[in-house]
Amino acid sequence: MPGPIQSIERAAAILRLLARGSGRLGLGDVAASLDLPKGTTHGILRTLQGVGFVEQDHTSGHYRLGAALLHLGTSYLDANELRSRAINWADTLAARSGEAVRIGTPLDGSVLVVHHVFRPDDTPQILDVGSLLPMHATALGKVLLAYDAELAARIRRAELTSLTRRTIVEPAALARVLGQVRTAGWASEAEECMPGEASIAAPIRAPGGLVVAAIGISGPVDRICAPSSTPAPELVRDVHDAARAVSRDLMTDG
Amino acid sequence: MPGPIQSIERAAAILRLLARGSGRLGLGDVAASLDLPKGTTHGILRTLQGVGFVEQDHTSGHYRLGAALLHLGTSYLDANELRSRAINWADTLAARSGEAVRIGTPLDGSVLVVHHVFRPDDTPQILDVGSLLPMHATALGKVLLAYDAELAARIRRAELTSLTRRTIVEPAALARVLGQVRTAGWASEAEECMPGEASIAAPIRAPGGLVVAAIGISGPVDRICAPSSTPAPELVRDVHDAARAVSRDLMTDG
DNA sequence: CCACCCGTTCGACATTGTCGAATCAGCCGC
DNA sequence: GCGGCTGATTCGACAATGTCGAACGGGTGG
Numbered sequence: 001m002p003g004p005i006q007s008i009e010r011a012a013a014i015l016r017l018l019a020r021g022s023g024r025l026g027l028g029d030v031a032a033s034l035d036l037p038k039g040t041t042h043g044i045l046r047t048l049q050g051v052g053f054v055e056q057d058h059t060s061g062h063y064r065l066g067a068a069l070l071h072l073g074t075s076y077l078d079a080n081e082l083r084s085r086a087i088n089w090a091d092t093l094a095a096r097s098g099e100a101v102r103i104g105t106p107l108d109g110s111v112l113v114v115h116h117v118f119r120p121d122d123t124p125q126i127l128d129v130g131s132l133l134p135m136h137a138t139a140l141g142k143v144l145l146a147y148d149a150e151l152a153a154r155i156r157r158a159e160l161t162s163l164t165r166r167t168i169v170e171p172a173a174l175a176r177v178l179g180q181v182r183t184a185g186w187a188s189e190a191e192e193c194m195p196g197e198a199s200i201a202a203p204i205r206a207p208g209g210l211v212v213a214a215i216g217i218s219g220p221v222d223r224i225c226a227p228s229s230t231p232a233p234e235l236v237r238d239v240h241d242a243a244r245a246v247s248r249d250l251m252t253d254g
Numbered sequence: 255m256p257g258p259i260q261s262i263e264r265a266a267a268i269l270r271l272l273a274r275g276s277g278r279l280g281l282g283d284v285a286a287s288l289d290l291p292k293g294t295t296h297g298i299l300r301t302l303q304g305v306g307f308v309e310q311d312h313t314s315g316h317y318r319l320g321a322a323l324l325h326l327g328t329s330y331l332d333a334n335e336l337r338s339r340a341i342n343w344a345d346t347l348a349a350r351s352g353e354a355v356r357i358g359t360p361l362d363g364s365v366l367v368v369h370h371v372f373r374p375d376d377t378p379q380i381l382d383v384g385s386l387l388p389m390h391a392t393a394l395g396k397v398l399l400a401y402d403a404e405l406a407a408r409i410r411r412a413e414l415t416s417l418t419r420r421t422i423v424e425p426a427a428l429a430r431v432l433g434q435v436r437t438a439g440w441a442s443e444a445e446e447c448m449p450g451e452a453s454i455a456a457p458i459r460a461p462g463g464l465v466v467a468a469i470g471i472s473g474p475v476d477r478i479c480a481p482s483s484t485p486a487p488e489l490v491r492d493v494h495d496a497a498r499a500v501s502r503d504l505m506t507d508g
Numbered sequence: 509c510c511a512c513c514c515g516t517t518c519g520a521c522a523t524t525g526t527c528g529a530a531t532c533a534g535c536c537g538c
Numbered sequence: 539g540c541g542g543c544t545g546a547t548t549c550g551a552c553a554a555t556g557t558c559g560a561a562c563g564g565g566t567g568g
Contacts, residue, residue: 004301005525007556008265012305016322019329027515037558042516044556047258051266052361061515065330067361068270070368073327074384075273076319107306107321114324127381130328259556261525281546291527296547298525315534315546510568517562524555531548538541 010036011044015053015065024062073130082204082213083115085249090117090215093242097235099219100125101242103204104133104140105212106151109158111141119219134193136160136174137167139201140214142187146178147203147211167192186240187214188231190221198224200231202243207251215243264290265298269307269319278316327384336458336467337369339503344371344469347496351489353473354379355496357458358387358394359466360405363412365395373473388447390414390428391421393455394468396441400432401457401465420445440494441468442485444475452478454485456497461505469497 017033018025025033031041045063048054052068077083086103094101100119104111110132118125135141135155145152152175160169168174181187190198201216217224217239226232267288272279279287285295299317302308306322331337340357348355354373358365364386372379389395389409399406406429414423422428435441444452455470471493472478480486 004304005261005265005297006523007259007261007525008298008301009305011259011262011265012307012322015326018333019326023333028513038515039517039559040557043259044262046516047262050258051263053266064333065326067330067359067366067368068266069323069330070327070384071361071366071386072269072273072319073324073330076321076323076327077384079272079277079318105321107325112321112325114321130324130331132325261556282544292546293528293548294526300547511566512568513564513566515562515564518560519558521558522553522555523557524553526554527550527552529549531546533546534544536541536543538539 007044010034010040011048011053014041014044014048015069018054018063018065024057024060024064026060026062030063077114077129080114082206082246082250086115086204086213086215086246089242089245089249090115093215093217093238094118094120097217097238099217099224099235101215101217102128102140103213103215104138104144104201106135106144106148107132109135109151109154111135111138111144111214114213134161134163137163137189137193139187139189139199139216139218142178142181142189143201143203143214143216144211145174146181146187152178163193164191164195166190186236186243187216188224188236190225190229190231196221198231200224200236200239202240203247204243204250205247215239215246261298264288264294265302265307268295268298268302269323272308272317272319278311278314278318280314280316284317331368331383334368336460336500336504340369340458340467340469340500343496343499343503344369347469347471347492348372348374351471351492353471353478353489355469355471356382356394357467357469358392358398358455360389360398360402361386363389363405363408365389365392365398365468368467388415388417391417391443391447393441393443393453393470393472396432396435396443397455397457397468397470398465399428400435400441406432417447418445418449422446440490440497441470442478442490444479444483444485450475452485454478454490454493456494457501458497458504459501469493469500 013034014030027042031038049056052066054063055066056063090101094117098120101117102113103115105114113128113131116127116129135145156171162169186202188200197218198221199216199218201214203211204213204215206212224231268284271287281296285292303310306320308317309320310317344355348371352374355371356367357369359368367382367385370381370383389399410425416423440456442454451472452475453470453472455468457465458467458469460466
């Protein structure tokens with residue numbers, strides 16, 4: 001296995017770094033963060049600038065992500081088989097449950113939101129397609145973890161950051177929950193990611209049975225978790241049915 | 255000027271190619287399209303796969319864009335100074351005009367939509383942030399062309415594709431229109447891009463006076479172009495005011 | 509006016525990516 | 539069920555390519 005191309009890997013690392021920092025970074029910062037000589041970093045940065053993946057502030061010299069990436073990102077969405085199949089089912093799930101719907105895929109130890117349907121009421125909401133959600137504190141993430149041993153192993157090595165008082169931070173506790181997810185076929189979460197918010201999710205399977213994504217709803221904890229503190233059974237059923245419908249849709253073609 | 259890094263340029267070319275095809279491509283297709291040996295292409299593709307920029311269909315072996323690009327794309331939006339400043343003004347413009355608002359930036363000879371506010375009525379609309387619009391057939395594009403000599407020169411060499419019966423395809427006619435845009439300070443278009451649709455746009459200037467983007471509205475031609483066939487003066491004023499407001503907002507800081 | 513910081517340039521080295529042919533797997537037609 | 543094909547993947551040798559570190563230059567703040 002002759003190694004991957006390092007200049008490309010370094011370029012990708014720079015792009016990820018710029019995406020994290022969510023702002024412009026100087027050449028020195030980039031070089032220091034990646035332990036690269038300034039000259040090398042500059043060469044990569046200039047190339048990335050040439051192809052439109054990064055832009056440079058002409059006054060400060062700082063670098064930021066470039067416009068070409070936005071187009072590539074939406075091109076990814078357009079070509080995404082999963083998303084195009086799931087859109088209709090997501091809409092019906094939102095209408096039936098009255099809650100916001102999200103579809104997530106694993107990316108780099110987090111959950112990437114690839115589709116988002118607003119809650120049907122008229123409250124102002126922000127579109128978070130493209131956002132990263134924590135794996136261990138969301139229903140979507142728990143589903144993905146439960147059905148992917150490799151992901152679960154990676155998470156086990158990572159630090160489970162606490163987002164609220166109820167976030168699961170004990171690896172053993174998380175493992176137990178994941179086992180329950182596997183037997184039940186769905187996952188839930190209540191105030192583990194954001195106070196007052198709860199969510200339910202179920203797995204989406206590609207042809208072959210592999211879990212490639214998860215679909216779920218999220219909303220106020222007192223609506224998601226019925227009278228008791230457990231998720232409302234009819235909502236669980238709605239989510240589960242939607243997930244099965246999408247999975248079935250994915251089966252029926254090449 | 256020691257040349258840009260070729261492996262990165264080739265990787266970018268592959269990504270752009272995958273974005274165009276809007277579907278999965280085989281290794282052979284990619285290699286042929288870029289005049290590269292299959293072995294080389296495979297190495298780059300494998301590296302891109304490793305960093306999540308492309309994914310591979312395990313059954314057919316075809317390649318498609320990867321999920322990491324989606325996150326980079328939205329990270330670009332989050333870090334985008336122009337967009338964050340413009341959001342509020344775009345909302346007020348949409349409310350005042352009653353039409354859909356778009357903000358566009360030049361990308362590679364086209365207009366990249368970086369922000370999109372839906373028309374205030376409840377008609378179903380699709381978000382086209384990240385889409386590419388033709389330069390010569392949209393008000394946004396005309397504005398960008400009028401104030402950027404380099405872009406205008408490039409467009410002059412390109413073929414002006416006809417989208418509707420009214421699309422401007424004569425380079426001389428386009429040049430005349432661009433001159434009018436420069437003197438008027440705004441651009442318009444009626445059924446040159448889509449039948450029944452018209453649009454108005456004005457330039458957004460960065461500190462220094464350089465035109466870096468355009469903001470505009472679009473809607474049914476009978477609402478945009480008042481009784482006569484020319485754009486409604488009050489809409490033109492609204493767009494122009496919004497553009498000035500955003501530009502002023504960009505001035506007032508570093 | 510000087511000193512510092514930071515982006516940029518340059519040239520030599522050897523590491524790194526490139527190339528083309530050989531291999532392997534899957535698919536269709538026979 | 540068996541050949542021939544298309545298309546993805548592997549391999550190894552060559553040299554072109556990217557890497558590195560030091561020196562340059564412009565801008566800013568003291």
